[in-house]
Amino acid sequence: MRPPAIALADASAAYDGRPVLRGIDLTIRAGERLALMGRSGAGKSTLIGLIHAQAPERIALVPQGAALVRQLSVFHNVYMGRLDRTSTIHNLRNLVWPASADWAEVARVLARVGLAEAIRAKAGALSGGQQQRVSVARALYNGQPILLADEPVSALDRAQGAAVLAEMARTHETLVLALHDIALALAHTDRIVVLDMGRIVLDAPARDLDAAALAPFYEPAA
Template structure:
């Protein structure tokens, strides 16, 4: 994929500036961790970024964007709805096809929710819903991943499993994370957001948790 150049991004709600103006460049192969306290503007920045690159990005939104009445399989399959014809999508809604199961089932197994394939999303725990949203993004297999707090509901070991899987699947990503240790471990670059502005932008390997904590 080509580099992404964002210039003079800004957002306001209720007449109050909440982000920017700021500029950001994302090079192919960069894994960027967005860090900062809640309300700093990380989610707003991700949403604005997705608006500009949605044709080449898979998104894991903070609210997950799942269809509660549909099964885990169908929610994951929705990651590629635009890849297939309407009749094939309808066929998979009624009777999941072997070709799709062969790809989706291993994803779910690795994420620890293989036994939930047929379960309606409404019956899942918060962590299981998060992993379903991650599986959908992995199945989508886009050039770039955008994820907003994708492991916030997971315990330590499981969070590492999911972050490792996303890192393997996507060379280029922008992931908002509250956990500083995860951000340093699974990204190549840290972008810190404070009061709607970029307050820190540096390679992950040059930083320690003490460098990032002031943003919180």
């Protein structure tokens, strides 16, 4: 059995004194492809935050919403994925005159998400779906072994979303994805964890589930 990449034991979280997560026991092993699912407000984004806090140095993060610097180019937004690995002088130089090697590497990553032609565009001029793909490209460029993503394909159609999820899986050892799309979760992950009212209510292999088994967790709470 592969070693744990992330382990949470009886974890909890609260905002303004209101419990959001309670009694979370979750072990994610290296090489797993895990989908976090559940209706809006179930606690998925909060759990993403707890997971990230366990090992930020080994995680590439796609936050909910693109979280881009709208005034900067697509190149610069993707390049930010590795700012901590190069000198301040190099980073400042790249802000004005990008190094050819960095430009070429960012262009290759953007091609993986279908945005090579947008490398010079201002991030704020892109559509919502394009901005989401830039955010994914930044995480791919970051290159850490664990990719943690909060609704990374919510602004894409199913075909585009499937292509992007496949790219994530191609180069990252471990994936943890908060997803709403049941079909994409079943097709692109091997384990599904469902949250409801701040607790894990289902944790099962994707091969043992189908859309009918997951649909009740997306119906309005009684």
